[in-house]
Amino acid sequence: MAPLVGPSGRAGRQACSGHSVGKLTDRAAGKEVTVSVTPTRQHSGYRFAHVGGRGPVRSRSLEPDGHRGDLVGDPQERPGGGILEFKNSNGAVRYGIKFLRPLADASKKQVLRRRDENDQRWKTGRAAQAALRDVLGKIERDEYVDPAKVTFGAYLDEWAKGLRLAPSTTSSYEKNIRLHIEPNLGAVPLSKITGTKLSAFYRKLETDGRRDHRAGQGLSARSVRYIHTIIPKALDAAVNDDMISRNPADRANPPTAKQAKAPEIHPWSPERLRTFLDWSRENSDLHAAWFTLATTGVRRGEPLALRWRDVDLDARTMAVRPSATLVKFKGGGEQITEGPTKTNKARVVDLDDDTVALLQAHRRERANLALQLGRDDALVFADQEGEHLHPERFSRTFRSTVTWCRKRLGKLGHVDLPPMIRLHDLRHTHATVLLRIGTNPKIVSERLGHASVTITLDTYSHVLPTIQRAAVDQFHAAMSADHKYQTSISGAVSGDPGVGVEALTSGVAPNMQNARAATVSPLKITAAALAWERSPTPPPWSRDL
Structure with a gap:
């Protein structure tokens, strides 16, 4: 009007x-x-x-x-x-x-x-x-501020300035805003951002989103979903600032969690891991680092921030507290910083005898180079001046070491060569080996520093078929007639709820004696026996184990 x-x-x-x-x-x-x-x-x-x-x-x-x-x-x-x-x-x-x-x-x-x-x-x-x-x-x-005049890019820039996140996370947000979000949506008024526009933006990234040496190719669903985690947070802030009344990202269609699932991992077998470590012992200055990563399953940044005061060689433990991270700044420049671990929790990892002996020798070697390199506050894995190793160069050095190992061993006639893997795959190798030999997933989760055992099981689902087969075999052994978990039932009358069960005798599972015959199954008997075994009063036969 x-x-x-x-x-x-x-x-x-x-x-x-x-x-x-x-x-x-x-x-x-x-x-x-x-x-x-x-x-x-x-x-x-x-x-x-x-x-x-x-x-x-x-x-x-x-x-x-x-x-x-x-x-x-x-x-x-x-x-x-x-x-x-x-x-x-x-x-x-x-x-x-x-x-x-x-x-x-x-x-x-x-x-x-x-x-x-x-x-x-x-x-x-x-x-x-x-x-x-x-x-x-x-x-x-x-x-x-007139919402119609505020662009999404301008608001993102202001929002990013107020973030209170780990430096590496802030740097990652700024990088994705600069490379992907602003070039596509930066000029759009904040009030014009819709779920439909965001969905189209995500599809575009999946077909033509790369901005590196592979420009013209699409980003992975995992990368696009990560970008989607940034946008809703910024739009939530816009809602709180009364710039918009609702978050349009709630109506967007990003890649699903299933589509964005990490690619299947390809860990080394124990034999291939031993082949590589045996070769690197004589051919790599960073052998102690490769060995420690393989035997503890720590993340890349965790050993790079490890100090001698965190390692108790007498108790054979290693306290994982900070983590080294590479922070890249807008316009160039970078810095290595120490911050909390990925889950923001410290943990203690037990060390095996070989790792303890190797770290003892490594500390002596460092102290021989310079006395201060062996002090309690010195970094365990550092350069000649005692400064942090560059995380990205650390990863590239590992790949070049694996490449050199394959070439040298190939010339010597080795057939089962360790395939090319990433540094992070040493962590996957550690977890996979532990799970395949029957280690409780909860213990594996604690060693890896996962937030929950669910993450461990989801990440290493490729190992589950092997674990299931082992579990079936163990259950069969537990139910066999000549095993300690004898499952014969005497005196039970099927369907008569008044008849008790003389299950496993009083020396094996007395907590089942008053059970009703109609409710008893072999699985319940085995579970009851295991529960009693863990009780404060152990069964008599436990002394024979």
């Missing part, structure tokens, strides 16, 4: 004082409109009614005391703002708001809005009034 212009200031008040009929000019239509004017209460504005827009429109002011009156006159003279009521093409009544927005030169500009920050029309006068009150409050507090 185009504004109507009438007499302003004192002239306007004098011209419109009392109940009278006057003329106003519709700028858009270039014509005069006859209006009936009456004074409003407790202020110097005026009421009017006119025809404009796509249907009958009434412009009403919102006074400081809450009084609503139809308004006429110069916008600069109007207190507060106004609520517009109009009909759309279907005849439905909708509402808009108008208000004076301060400009940088201390002047004011009248703003007319028919839609909210989500591009939706106000359906009730109450909703429009609430929106107007909110805008006027922000203007009074000097907090008003």
Whole structure:
């Protein structure tokens, strides 16, 4: 609706004082409109009614005391703002708001809005009034920013500046915002971001999202899902800042968790691991580091932040506390920092005898280079000056070491060569070997520093078939007639709930003697025997184990 212009200031008040009929000019239509004017209460504005827009429109002011009156006159003279009521093409009544927005030169500009920050029309006068009150409050507090003028890229930049995350995480967020989000969505007004736009953006990344030496290829579903974790957080902040009323990312369609699952891992077998470690002992300056990673399953950054005070060679333990991380800055530059581990929890990892002996020899070698390199506060794995090893170069050195190992052993006629793997696959190798030899997954999870055993089982699901086969064999052995877990049942009458079960005799599972025959199964008997075995009063036969 185009504004109507009438007499302003004192002239306007004098011209419109009392109940009278006057003329106003519709700028858009270039014509005069006859209006009936009456004074409003407790202020110097005026009421009017006119025809404009796509249907009958009434412009009403919102006074400081809450009084609503139809308004006429110069916008600069109007207190507060106004609520517009109009009909759309279907005849439905909708509402808009108008208000004076301060400009940088201390002047004011009248703003007319028919839609909210989500591009939706106000359906009730109450909703429009609430929106107007909110805008006027922000203007009074000097907090008003027109959502229609704020781009998603500009808001992301401001949001990223206030993040309180680990330096590496902040760096990763900024990198993905700079390389992927801003080039595609940065110029889009924040209020125009929709679930449909985000879904299309994710599909584009999957087909043509890479910005490195493989530009033109798509990002993996895992990478796209990571980018999706950034966008909802930023839009949640926009909701909290009253820039938008709801988070459009909730309606987006990113890659599912199943689609974004990490690719299948290919760990070394114990034989191939031994082949590599035997070769690196004589051919790699970082043999102690490779050996420690393989026998403890720690993450890359954890040994790079390990200090001698964290290693108790007498107790054969290693305390994993901080982790070394490479932080890259926007515009270039990088820094190695120490922060908490991935799960933000310290843990103690037991060491085997070979690892203890190797670390003892490694500390002597470091101390021989320089006395300070063997002190308690010195890094266990460091450069010649005692500074952190560069994490990315550390990984590249491992790959080049594996490549050199394969070439040398191949020339010597070795057939079962260790295949190329990443440094992180030493961790996978450690976990896989432990699970295949029957180690409790809970113990494996604790050694790896996983947040829960569920993560361990999900990550190493490829090992589960082997574990299941071993479990079936063990169960069969437990149920066999000549095993300690004898499962013969005497005196039970099937279907008679009053008949007790003489299961395993009182020397094996007395906690089953009062069970009902109809409820007993071999699985329950075995479980009861195992539970009693772990009880404070062990069964007599446990002394024979």
